[in-house]
Amino acid sequence: MSDAELVLRSTRVITPGGTRAASVAVADGTITAVLPYDAPVPGAARLTDLGDDVLLPGLVDTHVHVNDPGRTEWEGFRTATRAAAAGGITTLVDMPLNSLPPTTTVDHLRTKRRAAAEAHIDVGFWGGVLPDNVEDLHPLHEAGVFGFKAFLSPSGVEEFPHLGQEELARSLAEIAAFDGLLTVHAEDPHRLAAAPRAAGPRYADFLASRPREAEHTAIALLLEQAERLGARVHVLHLSSGDALPLIAAARADGVRVTVETCPHYLTLTAEEVPDGASAFKCCPPIREAANRDLLWQALADGTVDCVVTDHSPSTADLKTDDFATAWGGISGLQLSLPAVWTEARGRGHGLEDVVRWMSARTAGLVGLDARKGAIAPGRDADFAVLAPDETFTVDPAALQHRNPVTAYAGRTLYGVVKSTWLRGRCVVADGEFTEPKGRLLTRPR
Known part of the structure; x- marks a missing residue:
């Protein structure tokens, strides 16, 4: 983990091998290691402790x-x-x-x-x-x-x-x-x-x-x-x-x-x-x-x-x-x-x-499973952070798609997305967005 730029730590990380407490190391937008929860954080890396929120791919x-x-x-x-x-x-x-x-x-x-x-x-x-x-x-x-x-x-x-x-x-x-x-x-x-x-x-x-x-x-x-x-x-x-x-x-x-x-x-x-x-x-x-x-x-x-x-x-x-x-x-x-x-x-x-x-x-x-879809070394550091036991009531005016129409209006749902990360960069947290940095993908050869 010595080359890590970012470490995300949670008591609940969903990996291909199951859910466990872990520290996920990221460098250059890629997951470099999934380590024990209490693994030491190198001095150059930024630690984000997610507590009991679940870290999903x-x-x-x-x-x-x-x-x-x-x-x-x-x-x-x-x-x-x-x-x-x-x-x-x-x-x-x-x-x-x-x-x-x-x-x-x-x-x-x-x-x-x-x-x-x-x-x-x-x-x-x-x-x-x-x-x-x-x-x-x-x-x-x-x-x-x-x-x-x-x-x-x-x-x-x-x-x-x-x-x-x-x-x-x-x-x-x-x-x-x-x-x-x-x-x-x-x-x-x-x-x-x-x-x-x-x-x-x-x-x-x-x-x-x-x-x-x-x-x-x-x-x-x-x-x-x-x-x-x-x-x-x-x-x-x-x-x-x-x-x-x-x-x-x-x-x-x-x-x-x-x-x-x-x-x-x-x-x-x-x-x-x-x-x-x-x-x-x-x-x-x-x-x-x-x-x-x-x-x-x-x-x-x-x-x-x-x-x-x-x-x-x-x-x-x-x-x-x-x-x-x-x-x-x-x-x-x-x-x-x-x-x-x-x-x-x-x-x-x-x-x-x-x-x-x-x-x-x-x-x-779509053939992206070498880079996407799992928290594992070599995959893109794409994450969702979820509070699975928290609830919210759907307000159409609070949704981000262009027109506030939804079949879920007024429903109370479990699971609050606290933040979303794209290749190790937080793109939205608590409703605040960074500038667009998505990439245009093509089918893997």
């Missing part, structure tokens, strides 16, 4: 819609990364929509990277798959995107159309040829078209318009294509427990599939959504309490790999009380850790589980 959120450039009034990199940092997230991967232009060519990726120049945390990018951009996929891969995003049903924005089955097969074959990763919004458009139309403020009507069968059918078709091509696929924002046996069976047969779900599916239920409260609207939708239990069981048994926010904000005027026309998306960056922790602790899970779902496995999904 910084969270890695691989599903975020920043919307910048083009829809910056919805969100921007500066505000999104402030919210992320305030919530203990130190790395995010930005989705290719709802920005203008979408990240579907190398030129558009360059535009996106320029927009992200002032970020408080590290930022990477997904590329987008459209019906007509197969020739752009390998250049985007070579330019460093972490993988690709496609919709199997309408995306909600006209500049990012969904793929038909032939277009999916063609694009997935191209991506499989260079062993890329395709992430998929899996709802079947035919099942959606056949469902009752949502109109008006009743949440029950909106829920009926996005049936579980739409997810199940689309996932089945995706898994068939992945098995045929030997391709890597990732099911985005799973909300329906009905698809879990299908996914488990495919994985047992060797299909290369991973699955995520989101805090809102794990913590909110259809029964509690008030009519007209479109802050709760997302696609696929928040489902019933019994379905939520299935998702928790799938996290526990490993059928669902990880938890990400799918932060998808908009301006407040787009969140009308008509579920048919309101923008569908949950703003959750700042609250994802306390929301998941609140529900997890009540179900008997520990913070080690939360770290596995929201940091280690997400880092692994």
